[in-house]
Amino acid sequence: MAKANTGTTVKKVLLRIKRYWFFLILSILMAAVTVASSLYVPILIGNAIDYIIGPQNVEFKAITAILSEVGIVIAITALSQWIMNICNNKITYHVTRDIRDEAIEKIEVLPLKYIDGHSYGEVVSRVIADVDQFADGLLMGFTQFFSGVLTILGTLGFMLSINVKITLVVIVITPLSLFVASFIAKHTYQMFKLQSETRGEQTALIDEMIGGQKVVQAYCYEDEALERFDEINDRLQKCSLKAIFYSSITNPSTRFINSLVYAGVAVSGAISAIYGRLTVGQLSCFLSYANQYTKPFNEISGVVTELQNAIACAARIFELIEEEPEIPDSKDAAVLENVDGTVDLEHVAFSYVPDKKLIEDFNLHVKQGQRIAIVGPTGCGKTTLINLLMRFYDVNDGKISVSGIDIREMTRHSLRAGYGMVLQDTWLKTGTIRENIVMGKPDATDEEVIAAAKAVHAHSFIKRLPKGYDTFITEDGGGLSQGQKQLLCITRVMLCHPPMLILDEATSSIDTRTEIKIQNAFAKLMEGRTSFIVAHRLSTIQNADVILVMKDGKIIEQGNHEELLAKQGFYANLYQSQFAK
Structure with missing residues (x-):
């Protein structure tokens, strides 16, 4: 089941990567150039070594020419690697931007019962933390996976061209490394998925406690809140430890096998050199290739575990994106x-x-x-x-x-x-006082805004703010009282002059004297308008x-x-x- 889910998630990711095929193809081409040029360097170094015949017998002219060629090849490698990294970054952050856009667009059209049935913190965790984890894994995958695979294939090709028998020693030992990486990958997906879910639960609790901090302190709930947090934090620590343990044993396991490969090449190569089947330069070249051949296995095994984490996070994002939207018009x-x-x-x-x-x-x-x-x-x-x-x-x-x-x-x-709607629970967005008032009528003039504020007796307190209508506030209203925030919400409706009104405990947080004035303002506003109170x-x-x-x-x-x-x-x-x- 997990394998099927992983495959489905990977297909969804690939569909989104497909949109940026130009950068993908360019990245693969640059990876090929990087690998080819980096594999060509050991051949040049091997040739240079063969020109060092003895203490008094060194062909400096030939060595200088080879070293110049090495410098050019290294410059090409650096340039192609730079271009490849730019392409990988563009693909990764374009894809994550698209996924976040899809997630936010879906949240906008989700039925209210979904929002009511899920904690805000858990939804935020999917859109922010899970997408970040996905981006990290995807970027590492692009940066190391393609170049790693090409390096393995390239080194095998070069080694076969030098000596078939020693290359066969390398090929025989290689499947052990693949087996280890595959075994660990199977065990990490579920652990990383559990880690991601628990992280979402933790974010939800933090959001809940910070949002209700006054209530928490008023009812001396701090100890219980800490107990709940500690319990979730302990579970997160345990599942994270398991996930990280399995992913961390990948590298030393593959390094051990890679050391066996290197030792096998060194022993068989040294024997061949003794019997004159290899030159010292070719042996040096072969050992260099053995290093380059085994290095990607370490990187790819590391990438595999990161990709497991990325895929687990992506699966949670796609769950949100694929939720049934409200019935469309x-x-x-x-x-x-x-x-x-x-x-x-x-x-x-x-x-x-x-x-x-x-x-x-x-x-x-x-x-x-x-x-x-x-x-x-x-x-x-x-x-x-x-x-x-x-x-x-x-x-x-x-x-x-x-x-x-x-x-x-x-x-x-x-x-x-x-409808014009004023609720008991006030809602303001981060921005200026004016921006909050004109939400329903963005083209309103300053005169209209001031008239609406005066009608609900909000103008006087707004003028006392540091910058008046240009005062910047956060979504919780900053230093505004609950009553002042509610006055702003009422001003917002007063500005729109809607044909119907819904007032759900609209004056619950306002003092009696101001309430009487606002009721008079509402009486004028409601003249000829259908109103639900x-x-x-x-x-x-x-x-x-x-x-x-x-x-x-x-x-x-x-x-x-x-x-x-x-x-x-x-x-x-x-x-x-x-x-x-």
Whole structure:
């Protein structure tokens, strides 16, 4: 099974290398030139030795000419090796760039359930750490594998041209080296794969702990976090040790066998020289070739273990790249234009887990410009309903329509562009305050940005920042408070003036005084616009046209604030629990 997986992964890698065939062919040609010129040098050195006949009998003129030729050949070797390395680097980093591009493009189109079902750190580890490991192995493979194979073939050819019998000694001992390399390679793939998976688990934990450091410290969870990290770190140490142990014994094992080859050449060559079948120069040349012949076996065996690691990492990347994307928009999908704000949910059923039902037979008709508030206990399906409206998840049964069109028959982009969304969890990107505000409307003027900020009472705190709207912040908001970050997210929506709004606890992190001002701003923004408001603080939704009270994925009560209070039902109990004296 592992062998089949390895073969499949190698094919996928080769398909991506194929795009850069020019650099690949040039690299192989330069490897051939490098090998040929480096193998020609021992012949020249051997000839020079043969011109040293005795202490008073040295042909300096011939030796000088040979040494000049050696210098030229070495220069050609250096140049061809330089070009080969440039080609190898281009292939490696173009391929890894392409793979990272594919991975990020796939993440952008993966269904939300994949992101919800995998830790962010584990996904990051695949895209960053695994691709780096793959690049290292691929570069080593290109740098040493081709030249190593060509060197072996070239030296055999040259040795056969000098003496067939001694060459046969070399050929007989060679299979031992191949057997050792093959044996070790089979045992390293699974170990490197386990190492890569455990590294991903470790990255996920680090990401989780750093992201929630305040919570970790607030609940004195440091010791437990360290225990979890130590446990994963121990497993990583053990599987890494096994992987490195097997890969590290490759070199000494092949070196031992290569020493046998050298000894065999030296003994048989010396006997041949004694009987006059070889000159001293030819013996010197043969010993040099024996060294050059055995050296690639050390390098290739090292490359094989690195390639096993690279292939294991590549397999994890391809798993991500080949994940099923979210169902694409149909070719004839409509583009939602001139949104009138009507939304209909008909017999909608949905669950995250097949055997655990959440929303069943949900029906709702929203008229243009209505403000729909959604309340209910935690886990009743409020946020799930928002996910379905935005089509982050598709319904299992029934349908949702906007402006009379089934949302599955329109493009996701046009559907989501029709909504302005503010969540309880703020999200900012690394960049300036202005860049964060204009995300939904990149061509907005400074006047429009400032007007939107003033409308939500964010302008005053932005002007107090060191560079105002040009202040640079990181994705966690830097020195901004949670309330200030939420104000920026609200400003972002206010700037776009979308035809429909979704406010999921949009003012949960804002003080009461500012909240009242923002509610007034939202009231202006929501005039004539369909709005869905998820709230736990019932004071924020008293002016809603319709309040939906949800429980266990169903609407159990429906009406405006006064009507629901008069019913003395579930909503009235919620309200009284918040405002009872």
